[in-house]
Amino acid sequence: MFNPDEKRNRPSGDDVSGSLVYHGGRKKAPGDTFLPDDTPDPNRNLKRKTAWLDSPQGWNLHTNLMGHYIRELDRQAENRVQMAMDEDFYDHIQFTEDELEILAERGQAPLVFNMIHTSVNWVLGSQRRSTMDYRILARNERGVQAAERKTQLLKHVSDASHFESATADAFQSAVKAGVGWLEACQGSDDDHAKVIMRSENWRSMLYDSTAVRYDLEDARYQMRVKWLDVDIAMGLWRHRAGMIERAANESGSGMFMSDDLGDDAMDFQEIEHFHSYAGGNRQNAVANRDRVRVIECWFKRMVPDAAVMKGGQFHGELFDPYSPGHVAEYNEGRAFLSTRPRQVVHCALLTDSGLLDVRRSPYRHNRFPFTPLWGYRRARDGMPYGMIRGLRDIQRDLNRRAAKSLHHLSTTRVTVEEGAVEDIEELRNEAARPDAVITYKQGKPAPQIDADRDIAAAHVEMMSRDAQMIQQVSGVTDENLGRKTNATSGKAILARQDQGQLTTSLFFDNLRLSRAIHGEKSLIMVEQYYTEEDEFRITDSRGNPDFVAINNGDPENSIAEFKADFVVSEEDWRATARQAQAEQLLELAGRLSSTAPQMVVGIMDLIVEALDVPKRDELVKRIREVTGQEDPDADPDNPTPEEAERMAAKKAQNDLQQRAAMAELSEKEADAAKTKAEAEKASAEAQKIIAELQGGNGAENAAQGSEIERRFMEQQQAFERELMKLREEAMKQTARYEQKIAEADARADAAYRAVEIEKARIAEDGDIRIAEIDAQAKVAIAKINAQHKEETADAARKQTDDMNQITDRAKRLKEQAGAANKEDA
Numbered sequence: 069m070f071n072p073d074e075k076r077n078r079p080s081g082d083d084v085s086g087s088l089v090y091h092g093g094r095k096k097a098p099g100d101t102f103l104p105d106d107t108p109d110p111n112r113n114l115k116r117k118t119a120w121l122d123s124p125q126g127w128n129l130h131t132n133l134m135g136h137y138i139r140e141l142d143r144q145a146e147n148r149v150q151m152a153m154d155e156d157f158y159d160h161i162q163f164t165e166d167e168l169e170i171l172a173e174r175g176q177a178p179l180v181f182n183m184i185h186t187s188v189n190w191v192l193g194s195q196r197r198s199t200m201d202y203r204i205l206a207r208n209e210r211g212v213q214a215a216e217r218k219t220q221l222l223k224h225v226s227d228a229s230h231f232e233s234a235t236a237d238a239f240q241s242a243v244k245a246g247v248g249w250l251e252a253c254q255g256s257d258d259d260h261a262k263v264i265m266r267s268e269n270w271r272s273m274l275y276d277s278t279a280v281r282y283d284l285e286d287a288r289y290q291m292r293v294k295w296l297d298v299d300i301a302m303g304l305w306r307h308r309a310g311m312i313e314r315a316a317n318e319s320g321s322g323m324f325m326s327d328d329l330g331d332d333a334m335d336f337q338e339i340e341h342f343h344s345y346a347g348g349n350r351q352n353a354v355a356n357r358d359r360v361r362v363i364e365c366w367f368k369r370m371v372p373d374a375a376v377m378k379g380g381q382f383h384g385e386l387f388d389p390y391s392p393g394h395v396a397e398y399n400e401g402r403a404f405l406s407t408r409p410r411q412v413v414h415c416a417l418l419t420d421s422g423l424l425d426v427r428r429s430p431y432r433h434n435r436f437p438f439t440p441l442w443g444y445r446r447a448r449d450g451m452p453y454g455m456i457r458g459l460r461d462i463q464r465d466l467n468r469r470a471a472k473s474l475h476h477l478s479t480t481r482v483t484v485e486e487g488a489v490e491d492i493e494e495l496r497n498e499a500a501r502p503d504a505v506i507t508y509k510q511g512k513p514a515p516q517i518d519a520d521r522d523i524a525a526a527h528v529e530m531m532s533r534d535a536q537m538i539q540q541v542s543g544v545t546d547e548n549l550g551r552k553t554n555a556t557s558g559k560a561i562l563a564r565q566d567q568g569q570l571t572t573s574l575f576f577d578n579l580r581l582s583r584a585i586h587g588e589k590s591l592i593m594v595e596q597y598y599t600e601e602d603e604f605r606i607t608d609s610r611g612n613p614d615f616v617a618i619n620n621g622d623p624e625n626s627i628a629e630f631k632a633d634f635v636v637s638e639e640d641w642r643a644t645a646r647q648a649q650a651e652q653l654l655e656l657a658g659r660l661s662s663t664a665p666q667m668v669v670g671i672m673d674l675i676v677e678a679l680d681v682p683k684r685d686e687l688v689k690r691i692r693e694v695t696g697q698e699d700p701d702a703d704p705d706n707p708t709p710e711e712a713e714r715m716a717a718k719k720a721q722n723d724l725q726q727r728a729a730m731a732e733l734s735e736k737e738a739d740a741a742k743t744k745a746e747a748e749k750a751s752a753e754a755q756k757i758i759a760e761l762q763g764g765n766g767a768e769n770a771a772q773g774s775e776i777e778r779r780f781m782e783q784q785q786a787f788e789r790e791l792m793k794l795r796e797e798a799m800k801q802t803a804r805y806e807q808k809i810a811e812a813d814a815r816a817d818a819a820y821r822a823v824e825i826e827k828a829r830i831a832e833d834g835d836i837r838i839a840e841i842d843a844q845a846k847v848a849i850a851k852i853n854a855q856h857k858e859e860t861a862d863a864a865r866k867q868t869d870d871m872n873q874i875t876d877r878a879k880r881l882k883e884q885a886g887a888a889n890k891e892d893a
Contacts, residue, residue, distance in 0.1 A: 114307050117307075118307050118308070121308075121422065121423045121424075121425075121426065122422070126422075126423050126426075127422075129416065129423065129426065130416075130418055130422055130423050133289075133363075133365050133367065133416055133418060134363075134418070134420065136276075136288075136289055136291075136365075136367075137274065137291055137329070137363060137365070138329070140274045140275070140276070140277055140291070141274060141329070141330070141331065143277050144274065144277060144451065145331055147446075147451040147452070147453070148271075148331055148333045148334075149331075149332065149333065150453065150457065151245040151246055151247075151270065151333065151452070151453070151454070152245075152271075152332065152333040152336075153460070154244055154245050154246070154453070154454055154456040154457055154460070155244050155245055155456075157182075157184055157456050157459075157460055157463060158182075158184060158185055158188055158244050158456060160180050160182050160185070162180050162182070162463065162464065162467055163178050163180075163467070171471060174475070175475070175479070176471045176472070176474070176475045177471060177474060177475075178467075178471065179467060179470040179471050179474060180467055181466060181467065181470055181531075181535075182463070183459075183463060183466065183534075183535055183538045183539075184456055184459050184460075184463050184538065184542075186544070187455070187459070187538060187539070187542040187544040188243060188244060188455060188456065190544045191243050191455065191544065191572050191575060192236075192239070192240055192243060194572075194576075195236065195239050195575075195576065195579065196236055198576070200579075200580070200583060200636065200637075201636075201637050202219075202222075202583070202587055202634060202635060202636045202637060203219055203635050203637060204216070204218040204219040204222065204591065204632045204633070204634060204635075205632060205633050205635055206630060206632050207381050207630070207631050207632060207633065208381065208630070210623070210630060211381075211629075211630030211631070211632060213624035213625075214623070214624055214625065214626055214627065214629065214630045214632070215630070215632045217616065217618055217624070217625055217627065218591065218594065218595070218627060218632055220604075220606050220616050221594055221598060221604065221616070221618060221627065222587075222590060222591060222594055223606065224604045224605070224606055225261050225263050225265065225590070225594065226265060228260055228261045229261065229263075229264050229265040229266060231265040231266070234250065234265065234266045234267040235250065235267070235579075235583070237267040238250050238267040238268075238441045238582075239441060239575070239579055241267075241269065241270050241441075242441045242442060242443040242452075242454065242575060242578065242579075243443055243454050243455050243575055244454045244455065244456055245270055245443070245452070245453075245454050245456075246270075246442070246443040246444060246445075246451075246452030246453040246454040246457070247270050247273075247440055247441065247442055247443060247452040248267065248270060248440075248441040249267060249268040249269075249270060249273055249438050249439065249440060249441065250265070250266075250267055250268075250438070250439045250441060250582060250586045251264075251265070251266050251267065251268050251437050251438050251439075252264070252265050252437055252439075252586060252589045252590045252593055253266075253437050254430060254431070254593070254597060262597040262598060263590060263593045263594055263597055263598075265586070265590055268292065268438060271333045271334050271336075272292050272293050272294065272334065273290070273291070273292055273293075273438065274290075274291040274292075274293070275287055275289070275290045275291070275440070276288050276289050276290070277449070277450060277451075279450075280450060282440070282442065282578075282581060282585075283439065283440070283585045284436065284440055285435065285436075287368075287436070288367060288368050289365055289366060289367040289368070290365075290366045290436045290438050291363055291364065291365045291366070292363075292364045292438070293330065293334060293361060293362070293363055293364075294361075294362050294364065295335075295338050295359050295360070295361055295362075296359065296360055296362050297357065297358065297359060297360075298312060298313065298316045298358040298359065298360050299358075301360050301362060301424075305417075305424045305425065308422070308424050311419065311421050311422045311424070312360055312419065312421075312424075314421045315360050315361070315419035315420055315421035315422075316358050316359065316360040318420065318421060329361060329363075329420055330361065338359070342357075360419060361419060361420070362417060362418075362419060362424070363417070363418050363419065364415070364416075364417055365415070365416045365417075365418065366413060366414070366415050366429070366436050366437065366438075367413070367414055367415075367416065368411040368412065368413055368414070369411070369412055369414050370409060370410075370411055370412075371409070371410055371411075371412045372409050373407040373408075373409075374386060374407065374408060374409070374410035374412055375387040375405050375406075375407055376405070376406055376407070376408055376410060377394060377397065377398075377403050377405065378403060378404055378405065378406045379397075379402060379403040379404060380397040380398075380402040380403030381393075381397065381402075381630065381631035382394055382397055382403065382631055383403065385432065385433075385434075386410070386412070386432060386434050387405055388432050388596070390599070391432070391595075391596065391599075391628055392599060392626070392628045392629055393595070393628045393629045393630065393631065396629055410434075411434075412428060412429070412434060413428075413429035413431070413434050413435065413436065414426065414427065414428050414429060415427055415428075415429055415430075431589075431592070431593060431596070432592055432593075432595075432596045433588070433589050433592040433593065435589055437589070439582055439585050439586040439589065440582065441578060441579060441582040442578050442582075443455065443574075443575060443578070444457075444574070455542060455572075455575070458541055459538055459541055459542060462534050462537050462538050462541065463534075463538065465530075465534050466531050466534035466535065466538070469527040469528070469530045469531040469534065470527075470531055472524075472527050473524045473525075473527035473528050473531070474524075476519075476520045476521070476523050476524035476527065477519075477521070477524045478500075479500065479519075480499050480500055480517050480518065480519045481517075481518045481519070481520070482495060482496065482499045482515050482516065482517050482518075483515065483516040483518070484508070484515040484516070485512055485513050487509065487512065488508045488509055488512035488513065488514075488515060489506075489507070489508050489509070489515065490509075495515060499515070499517050504517075542571070542572075543570070543571025543572050544571075544572070580636055583636050584634065584635075584636045587634035587636065588633075588634045590634075591632065591633075591634045594627065595627055595628050595631075595632075596628070598618065598619070598627045598628070599619065599627070599628050600619055601617075601618070601619045601620050601621075602617075602618050602619060603615055603616065603617045603618070604616055604618075653674075653675045653678055654675065657671070657672075657675055669695055670695065670697065672691050672695065673688050673691045673692050673695065673697050676688050676691060
């Protein structure tokens with residue numbers, strides 16, 4: 069039995085000796101039993117549990133929880149009425165019953181031009197079009213592959229629970245009413261998954277209003293209310309049948325179900341279901357349906373001796389003897405157990421007549437299963453409200469203006485002297501007709517018919533201003549909706565779109581945070597309940613199935629042995645901004661393609677990744693295969709098989725290129741050695757000839773050598789003088805070309821300064837004139853740059869030709885001198 073004063077038998081840091089034993093897979097979670105020790109007789113356990121629920125301790129707990137429930141119902145009542153009204157405005161219910169009666173008395177039509185609906189739908193549609201993904205990251209290297217398996221398993225659980233649709237429902241409640249709820253819970257034997265993820269309507273939820281944290285982890289309780297048929301409730305808690313029947317009788321039976329434990333937001337659907345049937349007159353239509361309100365309360369209770377993991381990857385978690393990860397961490401010495409005071413989450417199911425069930429939370433994360441998704445929260449008391457709250461007054465004024473303008477256009481005012489007509493009502497009806505024929509008594513003035521057309525026009529003008537004000541307050545402008553406006557330039561359109569995106573960005577930031585908090589809880593539950601061997605199916609982007617095995621004895625496929633973290637990775641939800649950024653990337657690539665095409669090839673995968681195109685991932689994958697670029701988000705320590713194969717092929721290619729480079733280098737070194745040897749051989753032969761000439765006998769050889777040396781020196785001096793002339797001429801030509809280039813640069817600078825002066829002079833003429841001047845300036849500067857580039861190119865070509873001619877002349881002189889030397893020799 070659940071006994072607040074009783075110490076539970078559990079291992080602790082003081083009484084644990086030896087190794088713990090893993091208890092194996094199980095259907096139930098720790099804490100599912102009320103009893104301190106399990107006994108073989110289930111009826112005995114049931115009797116003991118029932119006895120405690122009806123004991124003074126049980127009644128004290130029931131009284132305390134009901135007190136929290138009633139207090140929160142009263143404290144949140146006013147704001148819950150406003151939240152329900154916000155949703156009514158979205159659903160085109162924008163007149164109260166009293167207002168409808170007044171309009172009917174006046175003969176005015178209750179017109180509704182719901183501008184709020186369009187603004188809210190833009191925000192909701194942006195969320196549905198957004199891409200928000202997540203990954204499971206390991207805390208150590210041993211759990212990298214297991215983290216990948218957890219990612220696949222969690223995506224399988226999400227798909228099986230249709231969690232994306234549930235997230236959209238919660239986000240819709242947050243935008244319209246101010247708060248939505250996400251739930252992660254254990255699946256029953258009838259469910260298709262061991263962990264279920266879904267949303268919960270805010271109308272069924274109450275929470276600790278003193279909590280200030282976003283995730284409500286500082287709250288002491290959260291409550292959910294459900295109406296159940298009495299026979300279903302008795303089937304679930306057969307040992308509490310009498311108490312359930314008593315609760316149903318106290319709240320009423322048959323077709324009129326009501327009590328004082330709910331409000332209109334919570335019970336409206338329930339009341340409408342029975343009241344709409346009560347007015348029927350069909351024969352034999354008697355069908356009693358007894359209903360009972362069941363309150364599910366999750367609350368935190370201080371436990372003085374909770375067993376807590378200390379050290380290791382599961383540090384700080386409540387010890388779970390059914391967890392193979394907890395047991396392995398303790399047995400391997402990486403963690404130990406300690407007892408300390410800890411708030412432990414418990415769950416109670418109750419009616420206003422008594423407790424149905426009480427137990428410790430079956431979830432190892434020791435947190436509430438409900439995660440709030442907030443819209444806005446009031447600063448003074450933390451009460452939630454949504455996007456519609458600030459638009460209601462404007463929308464209400466717009467509707468009234470529409471009704472009044474139509475009323476003025478459809479009615480006329482008649483001024484008639486008493487006794488001028490026989491029947492006033494007949495005159496009233498006839499004056500309202502466009503083809504009216506009015507008769508009046510002779511001698512009496514004619515009736516004066518007046519229509520307030522000017523007043524109707526004024527109301528229509530105020531309607532237009534109200535519509536504009538709704539866009540300004542909501543941030544969803546015509547630019548966000550893709551409508552044509554007075555913004556003509558691309559920068560103006562993007563600026564207005566960005567204004568709307570910034571105004572609504574808080575909703576998406578809250579969505580990201582709530583998804584992260586909910587994902588952390590879901591991940592721990594997956595690690596808790598998926599401990600047995602299993603196999604599930606996943607599909608790739610093309611829909612091809614793949615089957616993944618878990619807990620098959622391979623540590624890489626173990627779900628519960630390694631701790632991991634849930635990380636949200638999302639793409640920009642702002643469709644218009646993302647499209648503009650993609651266009652900027654494409655424009656940048658177009659500019660780079662003419663000057664640095666290799667750079668465009670290097671960033672092509674990132675450009676395609678920023679586009680909203682079908683099969684984008686496959687396109688990026690194939691581009692990276694061709695260009696050899698790596699995925700910047702890929703884990704280098706855990707490559708995919710395709711990446712490993714590509715890396716091996718790249719390494720082999722690099723090895724071949726390195727071997728080819730080494731072979732080419734060896735060949736060049738051999739050619740250089742050969743050339744050096746030939747040069748040394750030629751030098752040796754020349755030295756030999758000179759030695760023979762110098763070693764000859766007779767003055768003839770000496771005179772011949774002197775004559776050869778003199779002629780050679782003369783030709784060498786002539787060659788040097790000619791080369792000096794050519795150099796001087798080339799330097800003069802270069803100076804002339806540089807002067808021309810400087811003059812062209814000066815003309816370009818002068819033109820640019822003239823354009824800037826002209827732009828500054830007429831800046832007050834508006835954006836259109838400046839745009840024209842920019843265009844003219846760009847054309848003028850482009851022409852000047854083209855002319856400058858052409859002149860520079862001509863000068864460079866002419867200088868190159870002159871230098872080539874000088875070089876050719878120098879070569880010819882050198883060849884002539886060499887030939888003369890050979891002849892003299």
